Amino acid sequence: MKQKKADNADTSAVATILLATVKGDVHDIGKNIVGVVLACNGYRIVDLGVMVPTDKILDEAQKVGADIIGLSGLITPSLDEMVHVAHEMKRRGMKQPLLIGGATTSRMHTAVKIAPQYDHGVIHVLDASRSVTVAGSLLNNDTKSGFLNTLRNEYDKLAESFHAKKVVKNYLPLAAAQQNKVPINWEGYTPPTPAFTGTKTITDITVETLRPYIDWKPFFIAWEMHGNFPEILTDKVVGTEATKLYNDANALLDKVAAEQWLTPKGVVGFWPAINEGDDVLLQHNNQTTKLNFLRQQAQKAAGQPNFSLADYIAPEPGDHIGAFAVTIAGLEKWIAKFEAEHDDYNKIMLQALADRLAEAFAEYLHEKVRKEYWGYQQQESLSNEQLIKEEYVGIRPAPGYPACPDHTEKYKLFALLNAGEATGITLTESMAMYPASSVCGWYFSHPQSQYFGIGKIQRDQLEDYAKRKGEPIEYAEKWLRPVLE
Incomplete structure (x- = not known):
C-alpha cells in the first residue's frame, strides 16, 4: 500500500x-x-x-x-x-x-x-x-x-x-436514585491493603513483555475487518487478508522489539479513600482530593441498583482507590520516517500496534496490581482470553468513558500520579491524551465492582454535580453534554 x-x-x-x-x-x-x-x-x-x-x-x-x-x-x-x-x-x-x-x-x-x-x-x-x-x-x-x-x-x-x-424514558429524581445504590455489606468486608501507598513509576517493561497481552480483535477492527480472533484468520471472506495483516504486524513487532523503537512508560498509585455520597475522598500528601462521580438515573426494574462508582468505596476508613497511566513512547520518529518514505501501510500499522501495546500495558499492569501491588488476587491464573473477557476481580474505569463520563476528572488523576513527569503524557484542551497510544484510569478492588454506563442524567444531578465539583453549572454542562437528557 x-x-x-x-x-x-x-x-x-x-x-x-x-x-x-x-x-x-x-x-x-x-x-x-x-x-x-x-x-x-x-x-x-x-x-x-x-x-x-x-x-x-x-x-x-x-x-x-x-x-x-x-x-x-x-x-x-x-x-x-x-x-x-x-x-x-x-x-x-x-x-x-x-x-x-x-x-x-x-x-x-x-x-x-x-x-x-x-x-x-x-x-x-x-x-x-x-x-x-x-x-x-x-x-x-x-x-x-x-x-x-x-x-x-x-x-x-x-x-x-x-x-x-x-419522552418514553423514565428517570428517577437524584435523591431516589441515591437511595437505590449498589447494596454492599461493608460490615462483613475487610478491604485489601496495597503493598504501598503513593506512586510507583514503571520503567522496566519492554514490548516483548506486553506482546502476550495484546487483544488482536480491535487491531483488525482498526483495519475494518470484523470478527473474533483467532477465528478471523480462517474466515472464508477475509481470512487470507487477515492472515497477511497478522503476519505483517508480527514481523513489524519483531523489528520494533529487537531494535527498541518504542518505550513503554507507566505509573501506578494507591491512596486511602472513603465514600461520601457520590464522591470519594482520597488522602494524598496530608491533603484531601475529592473525586466526583455520577449516578445512573434511569428507572430500573425491581432489585436493580442505580450504579455509581462511588458505591464501590467503603464509607468507613480502611479502603483504598488506585490509579494508573501508561503510554508507548517513541512513535513520532518512526511515523515521520514512514511518511518521508510515503509508506502509508507501515505508518498505519505501527500506529495501530502502538495503540494495542498501550492497551496491553494497561492489561499487564492491572494483573500486576491484582496479584502483587494491591495483592487481592495473588493466586489468580487467567488466560489472555479470560483477561479480554474481563473475568478478573476489580475494574479499571477511565475518566471520559461510560461509568465516569466527565473527562475533566483526568486533571485529578494526572495530578495524583504526577503522570506528566512520570510518563511524558500530556492532556489536550479537549482532555485527549498525547501521545495517542496512552491509557489511564482508576482501580477499584471490591469484588462486586463491575463496568457499567451512566446513561443519561437529569438536570437535578447536573446541578448537584456542579456544586460538588465546585464549578459553574455552564462548565459541568459543557463536559457532561453527551450524557444530558
Missing part, C-alpha cells in the same frame, strides 16, 4: 478532499486509512493531521479548493467540535459536503446534532470502504442531489425517532 502523497497530483484533474482530526483530539488511524483508500481511488488528499482548529480547517479548505471536507475524532468532546465546524461552515457560506467519522460518532448524533447546523450535506461515514462510494455520489452532478435528498430524509426520520423516544 505504498502511496505517494496525493497532494502532489494534478489538481486540475482530480477532486480534492481535505481531512482533519478536530481540535483537541489526537487520534487519526481511521482518518489515515480513509485518506489512503480515497487516494488509491484517484482523489487528491490534503491531510491536516491532528488537533486542527476550526478556522484552520476551513481556511485551508478554501485555500486548496477542497471539494469535500472530512472530520475525524475519537473522544466525546470532539462531537461538540464537529457541531461547531458545521455551524462555522454555514456562517461562512461554504458549500462543500461535510463527512463525519470516528469512533464516538454515529448516524444518530450526526442526524440530531450536526446535520441541522449545515445545509449542504453532512454525511456520517461508517468506515473507509464506504468513503469511496459516498465521495463518488457527492462529486457526480447526476447523483449528488438525489443522494443528499435521500440522506436528508433518513436523517429527519432518525431525528424524529430520537426525540420521540426521549
Whole structure:
C-alpha cells in the first residue's frame, strides 16, 4: 500500500478532499486509512493531521479548493467540535459536503446534532470502504442531489425517532436514585491493603513483555475487518487478508522489539479513600482530593441498583482507590520516517500496534496490581482470553468513558500520579491524551465492582454535580453534554 502523497497530483484533474482530526483530539488511524483508500481511488488528499482548529480547517479548505471536507475524532468532546465546524461552515457560506467519522460518532448524533447546523450535506461515514462510494455520489452532478435528498430524509426520520423516544424514558429524581445504590455489606468486608501507598513509576517493561497481552480483535477492527480472533484468520471472506495483516504486524513487532523503537512508560498509585455520597475522598500528601462521580438515573426494574462508582468505596476508613497511566513512547520518529518514505501501510500499522501495546500495558499492569501491588488476587491464573473477557476481580474505569463520563476528572488523576513527569503524557484542551497510544484510569478492588454506563442524567444531578465539583453549572454542562437528557 505504498502511496505517494496525493497532494502532489494534478489538481486540475482530480477532486480534492481535505481531512482533519478536530481540535483537541489526537487520534487519526481511521482518518489515515480513509485518506489512503480515497487516494488509491484517484482523489487528491490534503491531510491536516491532528488537533486542527476550526478556522484552520476551513481556511485551508478554501485555500486548496477542497471539494469535500472530512472530520475525524475519537473522544466525546470532539462531537461538540464537529457541531461547531458545521455551524462555522454555514456562517461562512461554504458549500462543500461535510463527512463525519470516528469512533464516538454515529448516524444518530450526526442526524440530531450536526446535520441541522449545515445545509449542504453532512454525511456520517461508517468506515473507509464506504468513503469511496459516498465521495463518488457527492462529486457526480447526476447523483449528488438525489443522494443528499435521500440522506436528508433518513436523517429527519432518525431525528424524529430520537426525540420521540426521549419522552418514553423514565428517570428517577437524584435523591431516589441515591437511595437505590449498589447494596454492599461493608460490615462483613475487610478491604485489601496495597503493598504501598503513593506512586510507583514503571520503567522496566519492554514490548516483548506486553506482546502476550495484546487483544488482536480491535487491531483488525482498526483495519475494518470484523470478527473474533483467532477465528478471523480462517474466515472464508477475509481470512487470507487477515492472515497477511497478522503476519505483517508480527514481523513489524519483531523489528520494533529487537531494535527498541518504542518505550513503554507507566505509573501506578494507591491512596486511602472513603465514600461520601457520590464522591470519594482520597488522602494524598496530608491533603484531601475529592473525586466526583455520577449516578445512573434511569428507572430500573425491581432489585436493580442505580450504579455509581462511588458505591464501590467503603464509607468507613480502611479502603483504598488506585490509579494508573501508561503510554508507548517513541512513535513520532518512526511515523515521520514512514511518511518521508510515503509508506502509508507501515505508518498505519505501527500506529495501530502502538495503540494495542498501550492497551496491553494497561492489561499487564492491572494483573500486576491484582496479584502483587494491591495483592487481592495473588493466586489468580487467567488466560489472555479470560483477561479480554474481563473475568478478573476489580475494574479499571477511565475518566471520559461510560461509568465516569466527565473527562475533566483526568486533571485529578494526572495530578495524583504526577503522570506528566512520570510518563511524558500530556492532556489536550479537549482532555485527549498525547501521545495517542496512552491509557489511564482508576482501580477499584471490591469484588462486586463491575463496568457499567451512566446513561443519561437529569438536570437535578447536573446541578448537584456542579456544586460538588465546585464549578459553574455552564462548565459541568459543557463536559457532561453527551450524557444530558
